[in-house]
Amino acid sequence: MSTSIVNTKKYNKSKLSLLSLSVMVALTACDGDDGKDGINGADGAAGADGINAPIVSVDHTPVLTRLATVPTGAEVTGAFLTDEGDLFFNVQHPSDANVETDKVNAKAFNKGTVGVLRGVNFNNLPKNVVSSPVPQSDFERQTVVSALGEYQILGQTQDTFSELGANGLAKGLGVHYGMISGDKIIENNAPDFNGYVSTGEGEGYLFTNWESYPGGMSRMKIEKDEFGSWSVKDAMMINFDHVGGTAANCFGSVSPWGTPLTSEEWIVNSSVNSTTSPSWNDPANTNTDGIEALTAPDFPNPYRYGYIAEITEPKSAEPIVVKHYTIGRYEHENSTVMPDRKTVYSSQDDTGGVLFKFIADTPEDLSSGTLYGAKLKQDQGSSDPATTGFDVTWVEVARGDNTTIEAWISEYDGIDTDDYDSGLSSYMTLADVQAWANGDATYPSVENGGSKVTAGQPMDDRAAFLESRQAAKMKGATAEWRKLEGISINHDRALEAVGKEEAVAGEDVMQAFMYYGIADIDNTMIDGEGDIQLSARVKDCGGVYRSKLEENYDIKRIEPVVMGGTYRSSLTGAERCDVNQLSQPDNVIVMKDGRIIIGEDGFQENNTLWMYDPKSK
Template sequence: MKRVALSLLASAIALSLSGCNGDDGAQGLQGPQGEQGVAGQNGVDGTNGSNGTNGSNGTNGSDGTDGKDGANGAGLVRIATVPAGAEVTGLFLTEGGDLFFNVQHPSDTNAATENYNNRTYNTGTVGVLTGVNFNELPRNIINSPVPSSDTEKQIVMSAVGQYQILGQTGDTFASLGAKGLAGGLGVHYGINTKTEIIKNDNPDFNGFISTGANSGFLYTNWESYPGGMSRLKMSKNEFGKWSIEEAMMVNFDLVHGTAANCFGSVSPWGTPLTSEEWIVDSAVDTTTNPNWNNPDDHATDTIEALTAPAFPNPYRYGYIAEVQNPTTDTPDVVKHFTIGRYEHENSIVMPDRRTVYSSQDDTGGVLFKFIADQPEDLSSGTLYAAKLTQDAGLTDPAVTGFDIQWVELASGANATIESWIAQYDDINTSDYVDGKTSYISMADVQAWVDGKATYPTEAEGGSPITAGKPMDNRVAFLESRQAARLKGATAEWRKLEGLSINQDRVIEAVTGQDRVPGEIVEKAYMYIGISDIDNTMIDGQGDMQLSARVKDCGGVYRAHIDNNYNLTRIEPVVMGGTYRSSLSGAERCDVNQLSQPDNVIVMKDGRIIIGEDGFQGNNTLWLYDPKAK
């Protein structure tokens, strides 16, 4: 910058005439003004300062799309990968910040071990991430790498924490003596024969029931036909590592056993809710269960072995079962027929302790709602089904939402519904007639929907048990999807998977209570995992007419919860990448995006943990931040 020196000439004259004790004289004339002085010369410009030295080059930002350095642009962070052949199941986050998840059906050829557990992942595995509090997880977590070496592909890799194996299929916990499990973890027996039917490789839902700051019971579903549930009594040391103190398999004999215990939840009053994903009937427009008692149909042999020598009643399976008194020596189990019979993935109870939402994991599935008559008592209430209206002019799954109306099906109580179920207990293979059904028929369902006073006769297509008898509401609870579909609900979901809420976030949004420190939660959502957005969701018919762009890559939706704990709208949150049908294997869905999300859980800070059940070489446990959308 130039500096200018300016010289300024100034003069001042003061004239004072003053008489001493005399009058002042008259003022004289003012003299002429003097000439202005000459301006001074400008100063010489100063020399320019020397240039500063250049700063060092900044480091390049991480790409964030290769799954190694930074978070993906879509807000996804790869928290962990599971071994080859496995899917991620059993997501459960405790109040203490412990994240449980399972390795379901890994490849039996996996042979690698890692130092922490010194075990191979070639069978069903129940575990937890230790050394990290997920309730205080920072937002700058970087991705765990995509496994590349043979060893990495055969173990659990994680971005944070260390995966601790708690138990694997067949473990007897022999060191615990009488408190061990002689038959082995995940082993199921016949009710009457007490002989082994299956050694289950499919651990699914986890639910932790706390008994103290660092102790509790871990309940785990084992998904098979027949199904089962284990319970591990556990405690954690000061370094975050867990020890097993007692192991057992829950006794379901008094409820005629279970079928395909899939995902689940823990109720607000602290009881595990286990879901039977028994395949009720995958076709939505034909007579239901026509071949159940067909002696030539061997698809149900394992469930028949459960009750042998008696023949199983299909209406005993396909429900939500509540494990009551879960911390006692002998927990009680109650099947809630009131929530309906279908392929349950899981149920979520709202903070009002009455409203329950349930997902149906099948082709042509329905989203159901149940409202109990009394809080914390699911034994009686009213069942509803969702009717969807797709956003006009939109079909792409990434932007298309649905408004929800609720269709009332019926009210009922466990005791009444069980009395209807018992009427089918004595049916067996000798009652089978080719081309007919021994169970509820579609003619029966239609008569109920039409408000008929009596069931149709056998000549009119009715079934033998109810033919010509006065109408009741058994159809709504025993053939729930058929009843919902014919009542006008949307029966078009494909692989409607896990449902999840964060109780604290919902309570704050609905009641205004400060339940989430540092954040004002004004809207609350239930999150929904959808493994496949195909088939009945993209067939161009009915209420759901989405494009096939995402297809088998799937996605996650959210449903808005109003002040009455009612779901009013469903909208997409994050979708898998474009499905590339021209490619095979894992390449069909981008390894850095979702591939068939299965179960989801919502953290207190609003982030979502998502487990994959896809065809990637190594399925991923993702962390997604909705604020990135």
């Protein structure tokens, strides 16, 4: 947070401009999830909602605390807070030129690294935490520097854990092999999501996504001793062969019933403004975004990738994986399940993306349900990202189930370069999706732009689940987000606030919020068109939004919480966004006390893991 905001009490309030005051009000009026310590005092008024609450004083100043910085070249990924207060996070693709080692690990941070801040309980932090420094020396730039605890490495790319014998990982952590050829494809330096599944006090399984082609996920059995140090007891790479492999496993979550959800990103590559038909089988260019590495020598079916996959038996010797086609096919960042165990919010990490909601037919079963897309209405007369919010309504896209959708997907199996016709397509086209959105009885002919696979056939709902962004957009949802990243709630807080059948007479009405990280407020968010028309002031510095969870875990409003500083396009490198403010926030965690943890995926020399306190004075 900038000095001008943090030190507001030192300013003569009468000299503040109306614009600076409005920005400060938007940032300082945000209470935490529990409504306590709000603007009316230590115990807070019931329902002190922040943005919509009466502003009594501007002394309620939010604070950004630098929890840690990661080594040169790296992104902060995989932040995950356990019920016991252990904070895991990763060092994704650090520079291979990093050579400095620290005393805790005696290893250089020049490989993808999975680790934990040991020796501190993040569920019991003091109110005031002193920030770690902005790295200055080579040692600080090339290692993890933290404000609390010590960063302990649990594993790095290529680690075999040979000391564990048969429980080790002979082929190496994060190393991917072809399903058919068996050849090594990549030694992945990009650990992303972490999800922890407890098996008892101080022990559990840590699941980690490895983001590349093909996709991957590791599982390490870990235990903590009485001094807070962790050890790895066994390690494996999850076998995705029975679902045809995965592509670019990005972020994820752990469901309320304890199953990791892993997200396939990068794979769809279908711009909402595209006017050309898909041609993955063009013999002149058979690059299918890397998935050909999964199934060589067979030609891949792109509709088998781009989904949420659930590890349904995470503690078994051979975890079972199920792809949920029902949640839609697009560039998934992550999906987060609400405490009702059936409502799922999903983010699309791309330009022109959609915020999706899925409601399962049955709790704890994501194999059937209804998919929705969010329609936004921007605040009238407002465009500054720090103060501008959006009303939300939901557009129903379609209802589906995994079995039916998989049958549609299978119709595109076996297509290869022999099926290619210039000017025609063997895959779903925009004309197909438009005919579906129009309610046509049959798919269009190839002469009218339809796919060779479905031309003239009776209409069905495959467009909703195979080309979900196109389908949602054509139904009226807003497809204008830019790099809509992580989505997070505090499950216990949300359950207490929304899940109660009724409030006790005279009891405070509590509130809970869902938070979103937006890495870039750019492109389709600032182009002056459509539903989102923000100014370019923040641009690539990004920001964090939130929504109050309403009845049945619905959301009706999205509002800014904290934004990066003014984007300075005249500068280059890390200087474009202030090092003391947010720079391209990626994923967020909501802590039990209402504070949020934010990981940067930016262009700073040393990206930061921040803690933001919307209640601090």
